[in-house]
Every structure is written in C-alpha cells, then in structure tokens.
Amino acid sequence: MNIILFGPPGSGKGTQSTLLVKTLGMRQVSTGDLFREAIKNKTSVGLRAKQYMDLGNLVPDSIVLEMVEENLKGAPSNFILDGFPRNLEQANSLDLLLKKIGIGIDKVIFLEVDKKDLIKRLVGRRVCSQCGSVYHVVTKPCSIDKVCDSCGGAVIQRADDSEEVVLSRLDVYEQYTSPLRGYYKSLGKYNEVNGNRNPTDVFEDIKKLM
Ligand code: AP5
Numbered sequence: 001m002n003i004i005l006f007g008p009p010g011s012g013k014g015t016q017s018t019l020l021v022k023t024l025g026m027r028q029v030s031t032g033d034l035f036r037e038a039i040k041n042k043t044s045v046g047l048r049a050k051q052y053m054d055l056g057n058l059v060p061d062s063i064v065l066e067m068v069e070e071n072l073k074g075a076p077s078n079f080i081l082d083g084f085p086r087n088l089e090q091a092n093s094l095d096l097l098l099k100k101i102g103i104g105i106d107k108v109i110f111l112e113v114d115k116k117d118l119i120k121r122l123v124g125r126r127v128c129s130q131c132g133s134v135y136h137v138v139t140k141p142c143s144i145d146k147v148c149d150s151c152g153g154a155v156i157q158r159a160d161d162s163e164e165v166v167l168s169r170l171d172v173y174e175q176y177t178s179p180l181r182g183y184y185k186s187l188g189k190y191n192e193v194n195g196n197r198n199p200t201d202v203f204e205d206i207k208k209l210m
Contacts, residue, residue: 004105006111020080023203024207031068056160
C-alpha cells in the first residue's frame with residue numbers, strides 16, 4: 001500500500017512512520033529527513049534548502065520535486081510519503097509523477113492534533129544527531145541526558161524547533177498545506193485519525209486503515 005501521512009508540524013508523522021516501517025516493512029520517504037541529510041552532507045541541495053528551513057519556510061517546489069522523483073523511482077511501492085506534498089502545486093506534480101511511474105496513492109491519512117499541543121511537542125522535541133531517533137524532554141526523555149538510547153549519539157534540538165520558528169512553521173502549514181485536506185477529500189482518499197492520544201493508540205487506528 002502507498003500512503004500519504006499528513007498533518008501539521010509535530011502531529012507525529014515521523015513517530016507513526018517509524019512504527020509503520022518497523023511493523024509493516026513500509027518505506028518512509030520524508031522530505032524533511034532527506035533535506036536534513038543533505039545539509040549534514042553539505043550538498044548543494046542541502047545548502048539551498050537550509051536557508052528556507054531555518055526560517056520555517058517551504059523549500060522551493062523545484063528542489064523538492066527533483067528529490068522526491070529520485071527517491072520514488074528506486075522502489076515505487078509500499079511507501080509512506082511524510083511531509084510531501086505540502087501545497088497544491090506539489091500535490092499536482094505528485095499526481096503527474098505517479099502517473100509517469102505507473103503507480104498510485106491508496107490512502108491519505110491526516111493526523112489531527114490541537115495547536116497548543118503541537119507547540120509543546122515541537123519545542124520539547126530532541127533528536128539523535130546520528131540515527132535520528134526522536135525524544136521529548138517531558139514525555140520521552142533519553143535515559144542519560146543528551147545521549148541516544150539507541151546508538152549513543154548526541155541528542156540535540158533541531159534548529160527549526162525554537163518557539164519562534166515553530167510558530168512560523170505552523171502559520172506556513174495553515175496557509176499552504178492545510179488546503180490539501182479539501183483536495184484529497186475531493187478525490188475520495190482522505191482519512192482522519194485523532195492524533196491527540198498516545199502514539200500506540202494513534203498507531204492502532206492507522207493500522208485499521210491499512
Ligand atoms: P519536516 O521535517 O517534514 O517537519 P514537519 O512537517 O514540520 O514535521 P515534524 O518533523 O516537525 O513533526 P512530525 O509530525 O514528524 O512529528 P514527530 O513524530 O517528530 O520539515 C522540516 C522543514 O523542511 C520544513 O519546515 C520545510 O522548510 C522543509 N520541507 C520539508 N518537506 C518539504 C516540502 N515537501 N516542501 C517544501 N519544504 C519542505 O513528533 C514531534 C514530537 O512530538 C516528538 O518529540 C515526539 O516524541 C512527540 N510525539 C509524537 N507523537 C506523539 C503523541 N501521539 N503524543 C505525544 N507526543 C507525541
């Protein structure tokens with residue numbers, strides 16, 4: 001099954017994708033993770049993307065689309081699109097790309113979470129700089145401060161998780177990404193899951209849709 005997992009920043013897309021990968025062997029295609037990897041490797045895409053990401057703005061569509069196409073061509077089935085598409089132009093381009101490759105999206109799953117909780121989740125989030133494991137200072141702390149439980153790597157705060165940038169990401173989401181709900185409803189692919197619960201309960205509902 002091919003799905004789009006979508007929702008505001010901090011709604012748990014990465015957390016739920018990790019569970020889908022582990023449990024159902026799906027492949028996660030996260031544009032945010034791909035950009036962060038490119039930044040770490042100091043590639044030209046990474047350098048171009050960083051200036052937009054640091055401010056909480058969307059990276060220009062041309063850069064995003066090239067990267068997604070490259071990624072989907074390799075293994076075009078049983079994937080989760082996480083963080084893409086993020087505006088109507090990207091959704092239209094995705095439709096064209098999938099047509100070209102000869103595959104489709106089976107379901108779009110929207111994670112709905114209250115705004116005040118999104119802010120708490122993002123500002124308190126910490127991530128492993130080595131393996132990408134996700135923590136939270138209150139709800140999911142590392143056993144040893146700033147040391148990853150999984151790989152021993154340094155656990156840090158993402159540059160775009162400061163309160164100021166989080167608020168700007170939420171505004172960008174409302175303006176550009178939220179209208180995709182209507183788009184996918186009109187295609188009859190839209191499903192909504194209440195993401196205001198603990199990750200296990202959210203995952204149980206997602207599994208029922210698979
Ligand atoms: P991206 O990395 O995609 O960030 P995002 O969409 O803002 O989403 P996040 O990764 O911040 O949150 P998430 O929903 O994955 O939540 P998580 O599971 O980590 O994008 C970053 C930037 O890259 C963008 O701002 C943009 O600049 C650029 N970009 C990316 N894609 C692009 C595109 N297509 N076009 C243009 N630009 C693009 O959880 C968050 C926290 O909450 C964690 O601490 C976690 O432990 C906790 N948590 C998770 N689930 C729960 C739960 N159920 N209950 C309590 N806590 C929970």
